[in-house]
Amino acid sequence: MIDVFERRIILVSILVMGLFILAIFYAMGARKADVTECLPYDKTYETARVEQLDKTTYQIFYVARMWNFEPSVAYIPVGSEVDLFVTSNDVVHGFNVYNKNVNLMAVPGGVTKTTVRFDQPGVYKVVCHEYCGTGHQNMQAEIIVNYPKKQ
């Protein structure tokens, strides 16, 4: 027979774990927190580029290498939804966008993807946060979120 205090402790633990799981579902469902994906790799991801799908939807294909990201600067209009695809040319790098919910690994022979919305204008620093050699501390890029050009 299990001790009454042990039973209470197990019950509280299960309740707290349930609370964590519900919070994760709330973030994924109601708040639409993007879940990072690993995509099947093909050679086209080795070409760094920015593509515009429509007025507010962009795709940035990043290639990480020792010790920079390409494209090193990307311009995105404010309010855009951006798909980020990240791969590496040499070793494993990190991909972290400052003040955004983006934390990816750049893996050679692999593609990681996430989607992020930029509702505030500004310069968003991208840094490598996986030690990758002597130039690691200088490995960074910028996503510049600006107001669209007036015509």
Add this chain to the structure above:
Amino acid sequence: MTQPDNSENFVPRGAIAFFAFLIALGLIIWFGIYFLMLERI
């Protein structure tokens, strides 16, 4: 030397306090990071 046998109504107060402390610490750390993540979406 004999001690009174009160093992029948023993309450592990120290263990309960320590467990409550661990649960509270876990909640603070976990939800601290969680709400930071929600802010950054």
